[in-house]
Amino acid sequence: MNKSSLFFLFILISNFSFSQQKNSSVWVADNGDGTYKNPVINSDYSDPDVIRVGDKYYLTASSFNCIPGLPILESSDLVNWKLIGYGISKLTPETVFEKPQHGNGVWAPCIRFHNNSFYIYYPDPDFGIFMIKSNNAKGPWSNPILVKSGKGLIDPTPLWDDNGKTYLIYAFAGSRAGIKSRLVACTMNSEGTFSNNDEVLIIDGHPDESTIEGPKIYKRNGYYYIFAPAGGVSTGWQTVLRSKNIYGPYEKKKVLDQGNSSINGPHQGAWVVTQTGEDWFFHFQDKGAFGRVVHLEPMKWINDWPFIGVDTNGDGVGEPVSIFTKPNVGKKYPLVFLSDSDEFNSSQLGLQWQWHANSQITWGFPSSLGYFQLNCIPKPKEAINLFDIPNLLLQKFPSDNFTATTKVTFNPRFDDEEAGLVILGLDYSYLKLKQLGGKIYISQNNCKKADKKELEIESDVVPLNNNTIYLQVQVEPNGNCQFRYSEDGISYRNIGTTFKAKEGKWIGSKIGFVALRNGFINDAGSINIDWIRFNK
Numbered sequence: 127m128n129k130s131s132l133f134f135l136f137i138l139i140s141n142f143s144f145s146q147q148k149n150s151s152v153w154v155a156d157n158g159d160g161t162y163k164n165p166v167i168n169s170d171y172s173d174p175d176v177i178r179v180g181d182k183y184y185l186t187a188s189s190f191n192c193i194p195g196l197p198i199l200e201s202s203d204l205v206n207w208k209l210i211g212y213g214i215s216k217l218t219p220e221t222v223f224e225k226p227q228h229g230n231g232v233w234a235p236c237i238r239f240h241n242n243s244f245y246i247y248y249p250d251p252d253f254g255i256f257m258i259k260s261n262n263a264k265g266p267w268s269n270p271i272l273v274k275s276g277k278g279l280i281d282p283t284p285l286w287d288d289n290g291k292t293y294l295i296y297a298f299a300g301s302r303a304g305i306k307s308r309l310v311a312c313t314m315n316s317e318g319t320f321s322n323n324d325e326v327l328i329i330d331g332h333p334d335e336s337t338i339e340g341p342k343i344y345k346r347n348g349y350y351y352i353f354a355p356a357g358g359v360s361t362g363w364q365t366v367l368r369s370k371n372i373y374g375p376y377e378k379k380k381v382l383d384q385g386n387s388s389i390n391g392p393h394q395g396a397w398v399v400t401q402t403g404e405d406w407f408f409h410f411q412d413k414g415a416f417g418r419v420v421h422l423e424p425m426k427w428i429n430d431w432p433f434i435g436v437d438t439n440g441d442g443v444g445e446p447v448s449i450f451t452k453p454n455v456g457k458k459y460p461l462v463f464l465s466d467s468d469e470f471n472s473s474q475l476g477l478q479w480q481w482h483a484n485s486q487i488t489w490g491f492p493s494s495l496g497y498f499q500l501n502c503i504p505k506p507k508e509a510i511n512l513f514d515i516p517n518l519l520l521q522k523f524p525s526d527n528f529t530a531t532t533k534v535t536f537n538p539r540f541d542d543e544e545a546g547l548v549i550l551g552l553d554y555s556y557l558k559l560k561q562l563g564g565k566i567y568i569s570q571n572n573c574k575k576a577d578k579k580e581l582e583i584e585s586d587v588v589p590l591n592n593n594t595i596y597l598q599v600q601v602e603p604n605g606n607c608q609f610r611y612s613e614d615g616i617s618y619r620n621i622g623t624t625f626k627a628k629e630g631k632w633i634g635s636k637i638g639f640v641a642l643r644n645g646f647i648n649d650a651g652s653i654n655i656d657w658i659r660f661n662k
Contacts, residue, residue, distance in 0.1 A: 151463035152662045153525040155205050156452070158461075162205040162422070163449050164389070169464065170417020170522045170634035171197065173234035173281075173340065176204075176396040176408050179244075181455070183398065184237060184263050185408070185420075186213065186246055190632055191231040192480040192520075193217060196246060198263050199464075204398070204406060204422055204453045206462035209477045211264045213246050216484050218270060219253075225506070226482045226516055228577065229631035233299075234340055234394065236283045245318060247273065247282040251299045255282045257318060273314070274321040278303025281340045281394075284318055285372075288345070293372055294321050295328065295352060297339040307331035309341050309354060311372060326373045331356055335365055335378070340394030347430060352376070353407075355394040360412040362391045363443075366432055382409070382423070382434040385445030389421065392446050397425065397432065402454045407434045411446075415551060415605045415627040416526045417634020421446055422453075466524040466660040470498040479638070483516035490519065490641075490652075497535070497654040502543045502643040504650075512554055512640060513576035520550060520638030523601065523627075524660055530637060531598040532658040533615065534559075536566060538593075538651035545641035545653035547597040549607055552577045555625035556640070557597050557609045559590075559653070566590045568611055570622025577631065586622045599637070601627065 153168040167174075171187035178184075183204055189195035189212075196213030217223035217231050235248035244260045246267075254275040260267040273282075274294070281297040292314040300306030309328040314321045331338030338356040345351070352367040363383035367376035382392050395409035405425040410418040423435045423446055435444035465478045475492045490500040503517045512518065536545055538561035546558040546568075556571040569587040573580055588611075596612040605627040610618040627635040641653045 151466060151524065152528040152660050154461065154463070156461050157449070160452055161449055162452050164421045164447060165411065165419040166205050166422045167199075167207055167420035167464070168416075168525045169419060170636075171199070171420050172410055172418035172633065173393075174395055174408050174410055174420050175234075175236050175342065176398050177237050177239055178398050178400070179239045179263075181401060182263075184244070186235050186237045187420075188234050188632070189232045189480070190229060191217070191223065191227045191482060192633070193223070193482075193484055194480060195232045196235060196248060196258070198265075200263065201462070202459040203455050204400070206459065207464060208462045209464060211477065213248075213258050213260075213265070213267045214270065217250075220484055223484045224486075224516065226514055226518075228513070234281045236281075236342065238284060238286075240286050240318070245284065247284055247294075247318075249280040249282055249296070251278055251280055251302050253277075255279050255294070255296060255321070271319050273319060274312075276303075278305075283341050283343045284314065285343045285345065285350075286316075286318070287372070290316075292316055292318055293343070295341045295343045297341060297354075307336060307338050307356075309338060309352065309367075328352065328374055329354075329367060329376060329378070337362065338365065342394070342396055344397060346427075349430060351432070353395075353397060353432075355392075355409075358391065359393055359418075360391045362393060364392055364394075364409065364434065368431065379431055380443050381432055382407070382444045382446070385441070385443065386438045387435075387445045387448070389446035392421065392423075393418070395420075400453050401456050404454055405432070406453055407432070409446075413526065413634070415629050415635040416523055417629070422450075423447060424450055464524065466521065467658060468498075469496075469657045470655055471496055478521040479519055480521065481516065482518040482520065486517070489517040497656050499652050499654050500545065500639055500641040501652045502538070502545065502641045502650040504646050505642050505644060510579040511573045511576050511582055512548060512550060512556060513552075513573075513579075515640060515642065517642075518548065518550060518636075518638060518640050520548070520636035522636055523634055525662075526603045527601065527662065529598065529600045529661050530658060531596060531661075532639075533594070533596050533656040534639075535594045535654040535656065536561075536651075537654065538566070539649055540643070540647065540651065543641075543643045543651040545639070545651075547599065547609075547637075548640050549599065549601075549625065549627055549635055549637050550576075551628040551630045551635040553626070553628040555607060555609065555622070556582070557599070557611065557621065558584075559595065561651075566593055568595065568621065570609055570625075572623070572625055588621065605635075
């Protein structure tokens with residue numbers, strides 16, 4: 127083959143790979159006609175907070191025990207988002223988070239831009255309120271600083287006031303603090319690195335704002351505004367508090383609820399103003415196994431009160447929109463996709479992947495060899511099932527309707543080593559490859575109430591002819607998942623029973639890989655993940 131033919135072949139392969147990656151996203155919010163559909167992010171980015179810096183918008187969200195944590199997303203038009211990095215690479219104290227701490231870790235964060243620096247305040251409900259800082263949203267970010275120590279302190283939001291003072295507003299988690307449905311304000315030093323113990327009660331929500339939490343504070347036209355969801359994650363509404371004094375007393379108004387829409391419990395989020403002066407509001411919707419997905423609502427000001435969404439039932443309270451005109455940000459931008467498919471051709475692991483605990487060097491290695499190698503790590507003695515396994519390499523569900531297919535090569539060195547494809551939540555299903563008697567078998571392993579330490583139930587054990595195999599799962603909008611496998615990548619066979627995905631602890635169900643063995647050995651086996659591709 128001459129050089130011209132080689133060059134043409136290279137272009138064909140490159141274009142195929144590019145178009146395949148470009149078209150891999152299973153959810154596109156941008157309708158391409160000047161409108162968008164909600165959710166703008168149909169994936170589990172819980173408790174979103176958003177800011178604009180110049181012509182760019184940045185979003186962060188809760189990450190709980192998943193590492194790296196504090197995802198940083200970027201957009202040019204509020205509709206098309208891409209993941210550009212993370213705020214933290216390890217959870218502290220590191221020894222605590224060497225094991226999965228489901229539902230713990232990073233709760234609802236707040237991102238701000240002040241004095242040419244990005245700040246993220248986030249709570250760990252067992253330790254207190256932390257802050258990280260960077261000159262670039264992509265990082266590197268500083269090590270976390272403990273701004274306020276205490277159990278059950280959550281949902282922090284800072285304000286550098288125009289009077290030179292600095293404040294911190296936060297809420298309480300009843301499970302740790304013993305109190306809830308209260309918002310308080312305290313002062314901080316000007317650097318925002320230390321808070322004083324001078325808390326003032328802003329609101330006690332018990333009379334009619336049950337479970338008020340997730341505050342975000344802003345200042346406009348001389349008023350302090352606190353946007354705060356109330357009434358519960360899946361059934362609540364958005365309340366806004368307003369006062370001329372940071373400490374109140376505050377007036378309050380319900381500004382967004384489900385109304386006639388299909389969007390249950392529009393929960394906490396963020397107000398942002400475009401370059402052209404338009405107002406928009408982000409919030410999440412709890413979709414169970416599919417996580418807490420992100421919605422974008424139009425917003426306007428009426429008599430110094432925000433009005434969010436549309437009012438179809440005429441009760442004066444806004445309701446979420448399904449389709450709406452895209453924000454005016456001054457120019458048009460191309461479509462952008464959140465990453466889901468991965469060819470594993472890079473020497474760095476794709477940003478969509480997270481571990482379920484602080485990662486260890488020996489768990490796995492990216493490579494430029496065309497695969498990611500996941501090593502068979504000894505099962506922790508206390509792990510009854512996969513729920514307590516730390517070396518789970520997972521990503522969020524990219525939508526509520528998709529098919530994921532992966533090509534893997536299983537390289538066991540001893541009997542009882544195992545690896546495979548997992549959908550993990552409080553219930554999970556595991557398409558397992560395992561060596562027994564020198565031969566590799568595939569089976570489906572389901573576990574209900576995994577968080578309650580129930581055992582896996584194995585079914586449909588099938589011997590394989592070789593160690594390279596294609597694994598597939600189809601996920602339907604009702605959460606039903608059907609697993610399949612193929613030995614040639616062409617003909618697929620159903621395996622096991624239909625599994626219904628279930629949410630995890632404060633997070634949606636996740637999909638990915640695991641590799642395990644019983645006991646330590648000096649030369650454990652591995653699974654090489656060639657690629658994973660997501661399609662509608």
